[in-house]
């Protein structure tokens with residue numbers, strides 16, 4: 399049974415020296431059959447299992463992960479939640495996802511440490527200003543907020559931004575504020591969903607890698623093979639971020655995805671300095687300051703496909719020098735950690751969520767900046783798996799768009815562009 | 816830094832090169848293949864967990880285009896597709 403979390407429960411368990419907390423989720427024995435198998439206990443897999451139970455009453459569901467819960471890209475990303483996308487197909491989906499994130503702390507009774515601090519795009523050339531203005535007009539239609547601000551206002555709100563003056567090669571010419579943007583705590587998202595899934599009867603099995611998808615004689619999906627044995631299910635959803643093609647190739651399916659390595663690094667903790675997410679697309683980096691005081695910094699992905707989860711020295715140096723061009727005082731900062739994560743990106747930079755040519759096999763993939771998409775991505779995939787029909791918000795993102803050359807080319811996918 | 820072997824200049828730093836994408840099958844005649852094969856050629860590239868063959872341009876060097884096999888797990892340049900890095 400789920401223990402309710404509150405100030406009172408904290409006090410009560412504190413008096414008992416915190417020895418009376420129940421585990422947030424069980425570790426039940428693995429069965430050999432489920433109604434639905436979800437592969438991947440990252441954000442998308444967990445959100446899918448959550449909505450399968452909550453919206454569709456499907457609880458004979460197992461989420462399998464080859465590592466530990468929430469140890470994939472959900473633990474490696476820079477947690478920017480935003481909806482400033484470019485396409486009519488994309489914006490409503492991300493607006494929904496941002497709204498679901500805002501309600502998540504209450505819904506899951508788990509503190510997400512949601513901080514709606516807004517994001518400022520610092521622009522250093524006029525064509526980019528026009529591009530952002532176009533984005534503003536499209537976003538206006540869907541209720542996402544994007545407002546132009548002056549250079550003086552940027553410098554007032556980000557005092558540490560002292561570079562990019564009139565003599566710089568790329569002077570700051572203005573910017574845009576996306577007031578809906580937020581950051582929160584990624585572990586809480588994974589743990590909060592896991593606890594809610596468990597309370598509704600779903601199961602999470604860690605250390606259970608899927609090595610092969612299995613088809614029945616009728617060609618439908620039949621289950622999965624793991625080192626812990628074959629597990630059968632009439633429906634299997636692949637939510638493995640980066641490894642999608644590795645798995646679908648086991649049933650001969652090819653997809654228009656390539657896997658790339660995106661990296662980030664953090665500085666030593668410093669006093670509160672920056673209270674918004676700062677995105678500098680022309681310089682090629684973005685940053686925010688964590689509650690602990692560390693600056694969390696990201697830049698461009700590695701060149702070429704990569705399953706390596708490490709930062710390249712060249713990418714690190716390029717990102718640092720871009721950052722110093724606008725924040726010269728950061729030269730004194732020491733860096734603590736750096737890391738990478740491999741993500742798949744589709745031919746048109748938009749997600750793919752659909753039932754595949756193998757009946758009963760579903761994929762949710764191409765989540766390049768897909769942390770922000772977790773709640774809505776789970777909601778829509780659960781709808782598709784349970785009803786067999788795409789959710790209206792995800793309808794434009796089926797696999798057939800490539801066959802019909804009906805791409806959703808999305809320049810809003812990467813922050814740093 | 817990753818070193819890329821140029822047939823003319825020998826191993827050189829990656830920063831001297833521009834990336835040209837993975838090697839794909841040669842372009843089919845769109846009229847001679849069915850729609851499925853045509854759109855697959857347009858949108859799909861090999862995405863192996865292991866060696867991938869790709870084009871690089873020695874732009875800040877001798878200017879030649881070359882192809883290498885690079886292991887996507889390690890970024891090691893390897894001899895052949897079945898040569899695990």
Ligand SMILES: Cc1cc2nc3c(=O)[nH]c(=O)nc-3n(C[C@H](O)[C@H](O)[C@H](O)COP(=O)(O)OP(=O)(O)OC[C@H]3O[C@@H](n4cnc5c(N)ncnc54)[C@H](O)[C@@H]3O)c2cc1C
Nearest residue numbers: 438440441442464470471472475476478608739768769770
């Ligand atoms: C450096 C970096 C910065 C980022 N910044 C942002 C950002 O600011 N905003 C944003 O919205 N997004 C961002 N992203 C993208 C975001 O992290 C991903 O899009 C998102 O986390 C992917 O979905 P997920 O959480 O389900 O993936 P994951 O957490 O990777 O979940 C996939 C799971 O599948 C498991 N798995 C893989 N193969 C198998 C198998 N064969 N069998 C069983 N399990 C398997 C993995 O172990 C993993 O736990 C960033 C990513 C990186 C790397």
Ligand SMILES: [Zn+2]
Nearest residue numbers: 821824873877
């Ligand atoms: Zn050369």
